[in-house]
Amino acid sequence: MQGPAFVKIDGVSLTYRLAEEETLAVEDLNIDIQEGEFVAVVGPSGCGKSTLMKLVTGLLDTSAGKITIGGKPVKGPVQGVGMAFQNSTLLPWRSTLDNVMLPLEIVEPHKRRLRKEKKAYIEQAMALLKTVGLADFADKFPWQLSGGMQQRANVCRSIIHNPRLLMLDEPFGALDAFTREELWGVMQALWMEKKFTAILITHDLREATYLADRVFVMSKRPGRIILSKEIDIPRPRTLDTTFEPHFGEIVHELREHIHSVRES
Protein backbone atom coordinates (compact mmCIF):
# COMPACT_ATOMS: atom_id res chain seq x y z
CA MET A 1 0.00 0.00 0.00
CA GLN A 2 2.99 2.27 0.24
CA GLY A 3 3.19 4.79 -2.61
CA PRO A 4 6.35 6.60 -3.65
CA ALA A 5 7.98 8.29 -0.67
CA PHE A 6 7.29 12.01 -0.15
CA VAL A 7 10.71 12.58 1.37
CA LYS A 8 13.35 10.22 0.06
CA ILE A 9 16.81 10.27 1.62
CA ASP A 10 18.96 8.02 -0.53
CA GLY A 11 22.48 7.05 0.51
CA VAL A 12 23.25 10.48 1.87
CA SER A 13 26.61 11.35 3.46
CA LEU A 14 28.07 14.66 4.52
CA THR A 15 31.73 15.49 5.12
CA TYR A 16 32.69 18.66 6.94
CA ARG A 17 36.04 20.18 6.25
CA LEU A 18 37.46 22.23 9.10
CA ALA A 19 40.97 23.46 8.27
CA GLU A 20 42.98 20.33 7.44
CA GLU A 21 40.67 17.91 9.13
CA GLU A 22 37.83 16.11 7.43
CA THR A 23 34.95 14.98 9.56
CA LEU A 24 32.29 12.58 8.40
CA ALA A 25 29.12 13.96 10.00
CA VAL A 26 26.53 11.54 8.64
CA GLU A 27 27.07 8.42 6.59
CA ASP A 28 24.91 6.52 4.13
CA LEU A 29 21.52 7.64 5.42
CA ASN A 30 18.51 5.95 3.87
CA ILE A 31 15.09 7.11 5.00
CA ASP A 32 11.77 7.06 3.14
CA ILE A 33 8.97 9.15 4.59
CA GLN A 34 5.38 8.90 3.35
CA GLU A 35 3.25 11.97 2.85
CA GLY A 36 1.45 12.84 6.07
CA GLU A 37 3.74 10.67 8.17
CA PHE A 38 5.20 11.84 11.48
CA VAL A 39 8.72 10.54 11.99
CA ALA A 40 11.18 11.17 14.78
CA VAL A 41 14.97 10.92 14.72
CA VAL A 42 16.70 10.22 18.01
CA GLY A 43 20.32 9.68 18.88
CA PRO A 44 23.15 10.63 21.20
CA SER A 45 24.15 14.28 21.15
CA GLY A 46 26.50 15.23 18.35
CA CYS A 47 25.30 12.40 16.11
CA GLY A 48 24.33 14.70 13.27
CA LYS A 49 20.59 14.92 13.88
CA SER A 50 20.55 18.62 13.18
CA THR A 51 22.81 18.06 10.18
CA LEU A 52 20.18 15.71 8.79
CA MET A 53 17.59 18.43 9.20
CA LYS A 54 19.73 20.96 7.33
CA LEU A 55 20.34 18.46 4.56
CA VAL A 56 16.63 17.76 4.08
CA THR A 57 15.78 21.46 3.93
CA GLY A 58 18.62 22.12 1.51
CA LEU A 59 20.45 24.47 3.86
CA LEU A 60 23.44 22.15 3.50
CA ASP A 61 24.50 20.28 0.37
CA THR A 62 25.07 16.54 0.53
CA SER A 63 28.56 15.17 -0.11
CA ALA A 64 27.13 11.94 -1.53
CA GLY A 65 23.70 10.51 -2.25
CA LYS A 66 20.58 12.51 -2.95
CA ILE A 67 17.41 13.76 -1.32
CA THR A 68 14.09 14.28 -3.05
CA ILE A 69 10.98 15.94 -1.72
CA GLY A 70 7.76 15.24 -3.59
CA GLY A 71 9.82 13.71 -6.38
CA LYS A 72 11.94 16.84 -6.85
CA PRO A 73 15.65 16.72 -5.96
CA VAL A 74 16.72 19.11 -3.21
CA LYS A 75 19.10 21.76 -4.53
CA GLY A 76 19.50 24.86 -2.41
CA PRO A 77 17.05 25.91 0.32
CA VAL A 78 13.69 24.17 -0.07
CA GLN A 79 10.95 26.75 -0.20
CA GLY A 80 7.89 26.85 2.01
CA VAL A 81 9.08 24.32 4.57
CA GLY A 82 8.00 24.99 8.16
CA MET A 83 10.71 24.99 10.82
CA ALA A 84 10.75 25.23 14.59
CA PHE A 85 13.86 25.20 16.76
CA GLN A 86 14.55 24.80 20.46
CA ASN A 87 15.25 28.51 20.60
CA SER A 88 11.90 30.02 19.64
CA THR A 89 13.47 32.78 17.50
CA LEU A 90 10.37 34.96 17.72
CA LEU A 91 10.98 38.56 16.70
CA PRO A 92 10.84 40.77 19.81
CA TRP A 93 9.57 43.81 17.90
CA ARG A 94 6.49 41.98 16.63
CA SER A 95 3.41 40.99 18.57
CA THR A 96 2.60 37.29 18.86
CA LEU A 97 0.04 37.59 16.05
CA ASP A 98 2.47 39.41 13.76
CA ASN A 99 5.15 36.84 14.53
CA VAL A 100 2.83 34.00 13.59
CA MET A 101 1.91 35.78 10.36
CA LEU A 102 5.54 36.31 9.27
CA PRO A 103 5.62 33.33 6.84
CA LEU A 104 2.53 34.72 5.09
CA GLU A 105 4.57 37.79 4.16
CA ILE A 106 7.17 35.60 2.46
CA VAL A 107 5.58 32.45 1.04
CA GLU A 108 3.56 32.59 -2.17
CA PRO A 109 0.66 32.69 -2.87
CA HIS A 110 -0.06 34.21 0.55
CA LYS A 111 2.43 37.03 0.04
CA ARG A 112 0.50 38.24 -2.99
CA ARG A 113 -2.90 37.96 -1.31
CA LEU A 114 -1.97 39.16 2.17
CA ARG A 115 -2.72 42.83 1.61
CA LYS A 116 -6.08 42.28 -0.03
CA GLU A 117 -7.29 39.47 2.22
CA LYS A 118 -5.66 40.67 5.42
CA LYS A 119 -8.80 40.12 7.44
CA ALA A 120 -9.23 36.50 6.41
CA TYR A 121 -5.57 35.79 7.12
CA ILE A 122 -5.76 37.39 10.56
CA GLU A 123 -8.81 35.25 11.31
CA GLN A 124 -6.88 32.18 10.18
CA ALA A 125 -3.94 33.07 12.42
CA MET A 126 -6.23 33.81 15.36
CA ALA A 127 -7.95 30.45 14.89
CA LEU A 128 -4.58 28.75 15.01
CA LEU A 129 -3.56 30.68 18.13
CA LYS A 130 -6.85 29.64 19.69
CA THR A 131 -6.19 25.94 19.12
CA VAL A 132 -2.91 26.24 21.02
CA GLY A 133 -4.50 28.38 23.76
CA LEU A 134 -2.86 31.68 22.90
CA ALA A 135 -5.86 33.67 21.64
CA ASP A 136 -5.70 36.08 24.57
CA PHE A 137 -2.01 36.73 24.01
CA ALA A 138 -2.12 37.71 20.33
CA ASP A 139 -1.25 41.35 21.06
CA LYS A 140 1.45 40.58 23.60
CA PHE A 141 5.10 40.69 22.69
CA PRO A 142 7.18 37.50 22.85
CA TRP A 143 9.12 38.61 25.92
CA GLN A 144 5.84 38.97 27.77
CA LEU A 145 5.10 35.26 27.24
CA SER A 146 6.36 32.28 29.21
CA GLY A 147 8.77 29.83 27.56
CA GLY A 148 5.95 27.37 26.85
CA MET A 149 3.79 30.07 25.29
CA GLN A 150 6.68 31.24 23.13
CA GLN A 151 7.14 27.72 21.87
CA ARG A 152 3.42 27.43 21.08
CA ALA A 153 3.66 30.62 19.07
CA ASN A 154 6.77 29.24 17.39
CA VAL A 155 4.91 26.08 16.36
CA CYS A 156 2.03 28.23 15.04
CA ARG A 157 4.48 30.26 12.98
CA SER A 158 5.95 27.10 11.50
CA ILE A 159 2.61 25.79 10.21
CA ILE A 160 0.58 28.95 9.46
CA HIS A 161 1.36 28.72 5.73
CA ASN A 162 0.26 25.06 5.61
CA PRO A 163 3.66 23.65 4.69
CA ARG A 164 3.72 20.11 3.29
CA LEU A 165 6.81 19.43 5.36
CA LEU A 166 7.43 20.50 8.95
CA MET A 167 10.88 20.23 10.51
CA LEU A 168 11.08 20.25 14.29
CA ASP A 169 14.53 20.49 15.88
CA GLU A 170 14.07 19.78 19.58
CA PRO A 171 11.30 22.36 19.77
CA PHE A 172 10.37 21.41 23.33
CA GLY A 173 13.89 20.75 24.56
CA ALA A 174 14.26 23.86 26.68
CA LEU A 175 10.91 23.52 28.45
CA ASP A 176 10.08 22.05 31.82
CA ALA A 177 8.69 18.49 31.84
CA PHE A 178 5.05 19.45 32.45
CA THR A 179 4.93 22.07 29.73
CA ARG A 180 6.71 19.74 27.36
CA GLU A 181 4.19 16.94 27.84
CA GLU A 182 1.36 19.40 27.43
CA LEU A 183 2.79 20.57 24.12
CA TRP A 184 3.07 16.99 22.83
CA GLY A 185 -0.72 16.93 22.98
CA VAL A 186 -0.97 20.29 21.21
CA MET A 187 1.43 19.12 18.49
CA GLN A 188 -0.43 15.86 17.96
CA ALA A 189 -3.77 17.67 17.69
CA LEU A 190 -2.36 20.07 15.08
CA TRP A 191 -0.87 17.23 13.09
CA MET A 192 -4.07 15.14 13.18
CA GLU A 193 -6.01 18.16 11.96
CA LYS A 194 -3.66 19.38 9.23
CA LYS A 195 -1.96 16.13 8.20
CA PHE A 196 1.38 17.63 7.22
CA THR A 197 4.50 15.49 6.97
CA ALA A 198 6.67 16.05 10.03
CA ILE A 199 10.26 15.24 10.94
CA LEU A 200 11.03 15.64 14.63
CA ILE A 201 14.60 15.72 15.88
CA THR A 202 14.80 15.00 19.59
CA HIS A 203 16.80 13.32 22.31
CA ASP A 204 13.69 12.64 24.36
CA LEU A 205 12.64 9.02 23.67
CA ARG A 206 9.22 9.42 25.29
CA GLU A 207 8.59 12.47 23.13
CA ALA A 208 9.56 10.55 20.01
CA THR A 209 7.35 7.59 20.97
CA TYR A 210 4.39 9.81 21.85
CA LEU A 211 4.42 11.83 18.64
CA ALA A 212 5.87 9.69 15.87
CA ASP A 213 4.58 6.98 13.56
CA ARG A 214 8.13 5.81 13.11
CA VAL A 215 11.27 6.45 15.12
CA PHE A 216 14.77 6.30 13.66
CA VAL A 217 17.72 5.79 15.98
CA MET A 218 21.01 7.28 14.86
CA SER A 219 24.47 6.12 15.88
CA LYS A 220 27.10 8.44 17.21
CA ARG A 221 29.29 10.28 14.75
CA PRO A 222 29.47 9.51 11.90
CA GLY A 223 25.69 9.30 12.18
CA ARG A 224 24.00 6.26 10.64
CA ILE A 225 20.50 4.89 11.03
CA ILE A 226 20.76 1.79 13.21
CA LEU A 227 17.09 1.19 13.94
CA SER A 228 13.75 2.03 12.38
CA LYS A 229 10.89 1.39 14.76
CA GLU A 230 7.18 1.50 13.95
CA ILE A 231 5.14 2.93 16.81
CA ASP A 232 1.92 0.93 16.65
CA ILE A 233 0.06 2.83 19.37
CA PRO A 234 -3.37 4.10 18.23
CA ARG A 235 -4.07 7.82 18.12
CA PRO A 236 -4.89 10.12 19.67
CA ARG A 237 -2.31 9.23 22.27
CA THR A 238 -2.68 10.81 25.67
CA LEU A 239 -0.49 11.26 28.70
CA ASP A 240 -2.10 8.10 30.10
CA THR A 241 -0.79 6.25 27.07
CA THR A 242 2.74 7.01 28.18
CA PHE A 243 2.18 4.95 31.34
CA GLU A 244 0.94 1.86 29.49
CA PRO A 245 3.31 -1.12 29.45
CA HIS A 246 3.53 -1.22 25.65
CA PHE A 247 4.66 2.43 25.56
CA GLY A 248 7.25 1.62 28.19
CA GLU A 249 8.51 -1.36 26.19
CA ILE A 250 9.06 0.75 23.10
CA VAL A 251 10.91 3.45 25.03
CA HIS A 252 12.97 0.74 26.65
CA GLU A 253 13.89 -0.81 23.32
CA LEU A 254 14.94 2.59 21.93
CA ARG A 255 16.90 3.28 25.07
CA GLU A 256 18.84 0.02 24.74
CA HIS A 257 19.88 0.86 21.19
CA ILE A 258 21.07 4.30 22.29
CA HIS A 259 23.04 2.63 25.08
CA SER A 260 24.70 0.17 22.75
CA VAL A 261 25.58 3.08 20.46
CA ARG A 262 27.14 5.08 23.27
CA GLU A 263 29.22 2.20 24.53
CA SER A 264 30.52 0.95 21.22
Added chain:
Amino acid sequence: MMNEKNLIRAMPWLVTIGLFLLWEIICVVTGVEQFILPAPTVVFAAMVKFAPQIAHHSLQTLMTTTAGFALGVVGGGLLGIFIGASRLVYVGLYPVLVGFNSIPKVALVPVLVIWFGIGTVPAIITAFVISFFPIVVNVATGLATIEPELRDVLRSLGASKTEILTKIGLPRAMPYLFASLKIAITLAFVGSVIAETVASNEGIGYLMLSASSSYNVPLVFAGLVVVAVMGVVMYAVAVWFERRMTGWAFRGSDLMS
Protein backbone atom coordinates in the same frame (compact mmCIF):
# COMPACT_ATOMS: atom_id res chain seq x y z
CA MET B 1 10.14 62.72 52.51
CA MET B 2 10.84 62.42 48.79
CA ASN B 3 9.77 59.20 47.21
CA GLU B 4 12.25 57.25 45.13
CA LYS B 5 10.76 58.08 41.75
CA ASN B 6 11.03 61.83 42.34
CA LEU B 7 14.51 61.39 43.68
CA ILE B 8 15.57 59.56 40.52
CA ARG B 9 14.10 62.36 38.45
CA ALA B 10 15.81 65.06 40.52
CA MET B 11 19.17 63.33 40.75
CA PRO B 12 20.79 64.69 37.53
CA TRP B 13 19.91 68.26 38.55
CA LEU B 14 21.11 67.79 42.11
CA VAL B 15 24.45 66.38 40.98
CA THR B 16 24.97 69.14 38.40
CA ILE B 17 24.15 71.92 40.86
CA GLY B 18 26.31 70.20 43.46
CA LEU B 19 29.30 70.17 41.08
CA PHE B 20 28.88 73.88 40.32
CA LEU B 21 28.67 74.61 44.07
CA LEU B 22 31.82 72.61 44.70
CA TRP B 23 33.59 74.53 41.91
CA GLU B 24 32.45 77.86 43.37
CA ILE B 25 33.61 76.91 46.85
CA ILE B 26 37.04 75.83 45.57
CA CYS B 27 37.44 79.16 43.75
CA VAL B 28 36.45 81.20 46.83
CA VAL B 29 38.53 79.18 49.28
CA THR B 30 41.72 79.01 47.20
CA GLY B 31 41.32 82.52 45.84
CA VAL B 32 42.50 81.36 42.42
CA GLU B 33 42.89 84.07 39.75
CA GLN B 34 39.98 84.60 37.38
CA PHE B 35 42.09 84.15 34.26
CA ILE B 36 43.14 80.71 35.49
CA LEU B 37 39.89 79.28 36.81
CA PRO B 38 36.90 81.61 36.92
CA ALA B 39 34.16 80.76 39.42
CA PRO B 40 30.79 79.59 38.01
CA THR B 41 29.14 82.86 39.02
CA VAL B 42 31.72 84.74 36.95
CA VAL B 43 31.19 82.35 34.06
CA PHE B 44 27.43 82.87 34.19
CA ALA B 45 27.94 86.62 34.38
CA ALA B 46 30.06 86.39 31.23
CA MET B 47 27.33 84.30 29.67
CA VAL B 48 24.77 87.02 30.31
CA LYS B 49 27.11 89.80 29.25
CA PHE B 50 28.04 88.17 25.96
CA ALA B 51 24.64 86.58 25.38
CA PRO B 52 24.14 87.89 21.81
CA GLN B 53 27.59 86.69 20.64
CA ILE B 54 27.20 83.35 22.39
CA ALA B 55 23.76 82.87 20.89
CA HIS B 56 25.05 83.65 17.40
CA HIS B 57 28.08 81.38 17.61
CA SER B 58 26.36 78.51 19.38
CA LEU B 59 23.62 78.50 16.75
CA GLN B 60 26.34 78.23 14.12
CA THR B 61 27.94 75.31 16.01
CA LEU B 62 24.57 73.64 16.50
CA MET B 63 23.92 73.97 12.78
CA THR B 64 27.27 72.54 11.67
CA THR B 65 27.05 69.77 14.25
CA THR B 66 23.53 68.71 13.29
CA ALA B 67 24.38 68.86 9.60
CA GLY B 68 27.50 66.74 10.11
CA PHE B 69 25.61 64.37 12.38
CA ALA B 70 22.78 64.00 9.85
CA LEU B 71 25.32 63.15 7.15
CA GLY B 72 26.91 60.71 9.59
CA VAL B 73 23.58 58.98 10.25
CA VAL B 74 22.75 58.63 6.55
CA GLY B 75 26.27 57.76 5.40
CA GLY B 76 27.11 55.61 8.42
CA GLY B 77 23.76 53.86 8.30
CA LEU B 78 24.06 53.01 4.61
CA LEU B 79 27.67 51.90 4.92
CA GLY B 80 26.73 49.85 8.00
CA ILE B 81 23.97 48.07 6.07
CA PHE B 82 26.37 47.48 3.19
CA ILE B 83 29.06 46.04 5.48
CA GLY B 84 26.70 44.10 7.72
CA ALA B 85 24.80 42.51 4.85
CA SER B 86 27.83 41.10 3.08
CA ARG B 87 30.60 39.09 4.64
CA LEU B 88 32.87 39.96 1.74
CA VAL B 89 32.45 43.71 2.09
CA TYR B 90 32.80 43.33 5.86
CA VAL B 91 36.24 41.70 5.79
CA GLY B 92 37.42 43.93 2.98
CA LEU B 93 36.37 47.30 4.28
CA TYR B 94 36.66 46.87 8.04
CA PRO B 95 40.47 47.28 8.38
CA VAL B 96 40.31 50.40 6.20
CA LEU B 97 37.61 51.87 8.40
CA VAL B 98 39.50 51.12 11.59
CA GLY B 99 42.60 52.70 10.10
CA PHE B 100 40.68 55.79 9.05
CA ASN B 101 39.08 56.11 12.45
CA SER B 102 42.50 55.97 14.11
CA ILE B 103 43.54 59.21 12.40
CA PRO B 104 43.07 62.13 14.83
CA LYS B 105 40.40 64.22 13.16
CA VAL B 106 42.12 67.47 14.13
CA ALA B 107 44.90 66.47 11.75
CA LEU B 108 42.34 66.30 8.98
CA VAL B 109 41.14 69.89 9.35
CA PRO B 110 44.09 71.55 7.56
CA VAL B 111 43.49 69.25 4.59
CA LEU B 112 39.81 70.18 4.58
CA VAL B 113 40.74 73.85 4.68
CA ILE B 114 42.93 73.40 1.57
CA TRP B 115 40.01 71.71 -0.18
CA PHE B 116 37.07 73.81 0.99
CA GLY B 117 38.52 76.98 2.50
CA ILE B 118 37.90 78.35 5.98
CA GLY B 119 34.37 78.27 7.43
CA THR B 120 31.30 76.11 7.69
CA VAL B 121 32.15 73.25 5.34
CA PRO B 122 35.25 71.91 7.17
CA ALA B 123 33.29 71.98 10.46
CA ILE B 124 30.41 69.99 8.97
CA ILE B 125 32.76 67.47 7.40
CA THR B 126 34.80 67.05 10.58
CA ALA B 127 31.60 66.45 12.57
CA PHE B 128 30.57 63.94 9.91
CA VAL B 129 33.80 61.92 9.78
CA ILE B 130 34.10 61.74 13.55
CA SER B 131 30.49 60.68 14.12
CA PHE B 132 29.96 58.16 11.34
CA PHE B 133 32.30 55.44 12.56
CA PRO B 134 30.37 54.28 15.65
CA ILE B 135 27.21 54.26 13.54
CA VAL B 136 28.80 52.04 10.88
CA VAL B 137 30.18 49.62 13.43
CA ASN B 138 26.93 49.33 15.37
CA VAL B 139 24.63 48.93 12.39
CA ALA B 140 26.98 46.36 10.87
CA THR B 141 27.12 44.47 14.17
CA GLY B 142 23.33 44.46 14.44
CA LEU B 143 23.02 42.99 10.97
CA ALA B 144 25.89 40.53 11.22
CA THR B 145 24.65 38.96 14.46
CA ILE B 146 21.26 37.68 13.27
CA GLU B 147 20.69 34.29 14.94
CA PRO B 148 21.56 31.51 12.46
CA GLU B 149 18.36 29.63 13.33
CA LEU B 150 16.28 32.65 12.46
CA ARG B 151 18.09 32.97 9.15
CA ASP B 152 17.43 29.27 8.49
CA VAL B 153 13.73 29.69 9.25
CA LEU B 154 13.50 32.56 6.77
CA ARG B 155 15.58 30.85 4.10
CA SER B 156 13.54 27.69 4.27
CA LEU B 157 10.43 29.81 3.78
CA GLY B 158 12.05 30.97 0.56
CA ALA B 159 12.90 34.49 1.70
CA SER B 160 15.27 36.47 -0.51
CA LYS B 161 18.32 38.25 0.89
CA THR B 162 16.46 41.55 0.67
CA GLU B 163 13.51 40.09 2.59
CA ILE B 164 15.78 38.78 5.34
CA LEU B 165 17.35 42.24 5.52
CA THR B 166 14.08 44.17 5.71
CA LYS B 167 12.09 41.74 7.87
CA ILE B 168 14.82 40.89 10.37
CA GLY B 169 18.09 42.68 9.75
CA LEU B 170 16.95 46.27 9.84
CA PRO B 171 14.50 46.07 12.76
CA ARG B 172 17.10 44.10 14.66
CA ALA B 173 19.81 46.68 13.92
CA MET B 174 17.62 49.54 15.20
CA PRO B 175 18.61 49.35 18.89
CA TYR B 176 22.24 49.18 17.81
CA LEU B 177 21.74 52.21 15.57
CA PHE B 178 20.14 54.27 18.32
CA ALA B 179 22.75 53.29 20.87
CA SER B 180 25.39 54.54 18.44
CA LEU B 181 23.49 57.79 17.79
CA LYS B 182 23.93 58.75 21.42
CA ILE B 183 27.70 58.36 21.08
CA ALA B 184 27.78 59.92 17.62
CA ILE B 185 25.95 63.12 18.54
CA THR B 186 28.40 63.95 21.32
CA LEU B 187 31.33 63.11 19.04
CA ALA B 188 29.85 65.38 16.36
CA PHE B 189 30.17 68.32 18.77
CA VAL B 190 33.81 67.42 19.33
CA GLY B 191 34.37 67.43 15.58
CA SER B 192 32.67 70.72 14.79
CA VAL B 193 34.22 72.60 17.72
CA ILE B 194 37.70 71.34 16.82
CA ALA B 195 37.27 72.48 13.24
CA GLU B 196 35.90 75.86 14.31
CA THR B 197 38.84 76.35 16.64
CA VAL B 198 41.37 75.63 13.93
CA ALA B 199 39.72 77.08 10.88
CA SER B 200 36.65 79.25 11.14
CA ASN B 201 35.40 82.75 11.81
CA GLU B 202 32.21 81.51 13.38
CA GLY B 203 31.03 79.02 15.96
CA ILE B 204 31.67 78.37 19.63
CA GLY B 205 35.15 77.01 18.89
CA TYR B 206 36.12 80.27 17.18
CA LEU B 207 34.52 82.30 20.02
CA MET B 208 36.55 80.44 22.65
CA LEU B 209 39.78 80.78 20.68
CA SER B 210 39.39 84.55 20.21
CA ALA B 211 38.30 84.95 23.86
CA SER B 212 41.37 83.12 25.12
CA SER B 213 43.69 85.20 22.92
CA SER B 214 42.34 88.30 24.70
CA TYR B 215 42.55 86.60 28.13
CA ASN B 216 38.77 86.63 28.51
CA VAL B 217 38.85 83.31 30.35
CA PRO B 218 35.31 83.56 31.80
CA LEU B 219 34.00 83.70 28.21
CA VAL B 220 36.09 80.63 27.29
CA PHE B 221 34.45 78.73 30.13
CA ALA B 222 31.05 80.08 29.14
CA GLY B 223 31.69 78.56 25.70
CA LEU B 224 32.59 75.21 27.24
CA VAL B 225 29.43 75.19 29.34
CA VAL B 226 27.30 76.02 26.31
CA VAL B 227 28.84 73.17 24.28
CA ALA B 228 28.21 70.78 27.17
CA VAL B 229 24.58 71.90 27.48
CA MET B 230 23.99 71.52 23.76
CA GLY B 231 25.55 68.05 23.92
CA VAL B 232 23.26 66.99 26.75
CA VAL B 233 20.18 68.36 24.98
CA MET B 234 21.00 66.56 21.72
CA TYR B 235 21.75 63.38 23.64
CA ALA B 236 18.34 63.62 25.28
CA VAL B 237 16.75 64.05 21.85
CA ALA B 238 18.53 60.89 20.68
CA VAL B 239 17.29 59.01 23.74
CA TRP B 240 13.74 60.21 23.10
CA PHE B 241 13.90 58.89 19.52
CA GLU B 242 15.40 55.64 20.74
CA ARG B 243 12.48 55.14 23.13
CA ARG B 244 9.89 55.88 20.47
CA MET B 245 11.42 53.66 17.82
CA THR B 246 12.76 50.68 19.76
CA GLY B 247 10.74 50.45 22.95
CA TRP B 248 10.64 46.67 22.47
CA ALA B 249 14.37 46.42 23.09
CA PHE B 250 13.96 47.80 26.60
CA ARG B 251 11.27 45.30 27.60
CA GLY B 252 9.19 47.92 29.34
CA SER B 253 11.76 48.95 31.91
CA ASP B 254 11.33 52.44 33.35
CA LEU B 255 14.88 53.64 33.58
CA MET B 256 16.08 56.09 30.96
CA SER B 257 19.63 55.52 29.90
